[in-house]
Amino acid sequence: MLPQPSAPPGIQHVRPSANDHRMITGPSASAARRHRRSRSRSDRRRPPAIAGSPSGTAADSGTDDDRRAGRMCSGRRRPPREGVLDMDTMVLEHSQVAPGPGQDDxxxxxxxxxxxxxxxxxxxxxxxxxxxxxxxxxxxxxxxxxxxxxxxxxxxxxxxxxxxxxxxxxxxxxxxxxxxxxxxxxxxxxxxxxxxxxxxLTMVRRPRATQEAAPLIRRAREELAHSLGREPDDHEVAARAGVALEQVRESDRAGVTCNPVSLESQLLPDALVGAGDGRLERVEIRRDLASAWTVLTLRERRVLSLHFWDDLSQAAVGEMIGVSQMQVSRIISKAVGKLSAELSVA
CATH class of the missing domain: 1.20.120.1810 (Four Helix Bundle (Hemerythrin (Met), subunit A))
Structure with missing residues (x-):
């Protein structure tokens, strides 16, 4: 036990009894009771001293945990110790491992x-x-x-x-x-x-062989239509694509079967009974467009192909050809105007 402090000269040290607080009245009584309750709670939290430990280090781990828990509950944060990462820092560094779209690290x-x-x-x-x-x-x-x-x-x-x-x-x-x-x-x-x-992606899944041949057949059909000035027949398409004739016909049938027209879609007047052959109409459109395409410059053709066929944005097209997005927009507007004027004359 710690030695009791000695009383000043001329004053006798008296140890208060447990019932002395009843003799105190007024504001000082409330202060004394609050002080005693605070000390009582502190004593209950304090673990017993460990034998052989130096003064001031008894059960330090328990008191540190209490203080740490109190800070977490109160919302206050203590800066991490040197060499130790807190959770927010770890999450932030992990989120920066892989770059995301629009982020050049x-x-x-x-x-x-x-x-x-x-x-x-x-x-x-x-x-x-x-x-x-x-x-x-x-x-x-x-x-x-x-x-x-x-x-x-x-x-x-x-x-x-x-x-x-x-x-x-x-x-x-x-x-x-x-x-x-x-x-x-x-x-x-x-x-x-x-x-x-x-x-x-179609409504009905086609056989794998038909899926693989479809882009070859489509590209061959477009190239032949451009070079011949008419719609090629199945034999010409098969020879150009390097596939069997039956695959060309199967691809045409699958294009209709696997992409049916919705029953709720609005019908156009030319889709009613008595309408002309759609393939003949496409031949005329391709022929007119091939003729109008020749009025465009090589730069205009490339811009239209990148933007409408490759689905690139105007900004991406501009970066590829070395101009700004505004210039690409002007090139597209000018090229479309040329095509419209040429097709209206035809």
């Missing part, structure tokens, strides 16, 4: 600088730099694929298509035209995923 910028330097030399250095960029930006392709998976398509197929778009973006990226790689890569990846929907 320091690591990504370093990789793109290596790619730009390797592009000048080529060879194995270029292939290695491209592989590093692709591996680093794979999370971006995965996020884009998962965003489009809500439309009912298989996630694995969309991720594969998104990664294909990422590879194409890395191979086609030109730093002098598109300083920000992600600003160019994200529209390219999205366009690749959209093309997958255009080629594969």
């Amino acid at each position: 320091e690591r990504g910028t370093e990789l793109m600088e290596r790619l730009a330097a390797a592009a000048a030399t080529g060879g194995s250095a270029l292939a290695a730099a491209q592989d590093d960029v692709i591996q680093y930006y794979l999370p971006v392709a995965g996020r884009i694929a998962r965003r489009y998976s809500r439309r009912g398509a298989p996630v694995d197929d969309l991720e594969q298509q998104a990664r294909l778009g990422l590879v194409q973006a890395v191979q086609r990226w030109q730093p002098d035209r598109a300083p920000s790689f992600l600003a160019y890569a994200v529209p390219t990846i999205e366009g690749s995923v959209k093309r997958w929907f255009r080629d594969h």
Whole structure:
């Protein structure tokens, strides 16, 4: 036990009894009772001293836990000890591991600088730099694929298509035209995923052989229509696409069967009984459009193809050809005006 303090000279030290508080009245009585209750609670919380421990270190772990719990309950924070990360810091650093669309971080910028330097030399250095960029930006392709998976398509197929778009973006990226790689890569990846929907997502699933032959047949039909100035027959399409004649006919049947017209869709007047052959009408449209296409410059043709066929935004098209988004908008307006004027004359 600690020694009792000695009383000053001339004053006798008297130890108060347990009932002395009853003799105190007035405001000092309330203060005394509050003081005693506070000391009583402190004594109950304080664990017994550990034998052999130095003064002031008895059961420090228990009191530290009490203080820590009190700070957590009161909402106050204590700065972390040196060398120890708190939870918020760990979550923040983990969220910055994989870059997201629209975010060029320091690591990504370093990789793109290596790619730009390797592009000048080529060879194995270029292939290695491209592989590093692709591996680093794979999370971006995965996020884009998962965003489009809500439309009912298989996630694995969309991720594969998104990664294909990422590879194409890395191979086609030109730093002098598109300083920000992600600003160019994200529209390219999205366009690749959209093309997958255009080629594969139908109401009735077609056989795999028909699905694989469909883009070849469609491209061959368009090229022949442009070069011949008329709608090619099935034999010509099969020879140009390098597929069997039966596959061409099966693809045409699947295009009608797997994409039926909704019963609730509004019918146009020319879709009623007595309407002309739709294929003949498409031949005329293709012929007129092929003739009007020749009035456009090479730059206008490329801009229209990138914007309407590859589904690229005007900003992405501008980065590819080295102009601003406003200039791309003007080029598109001018080209469409030329086509409209030419088709109206025809």
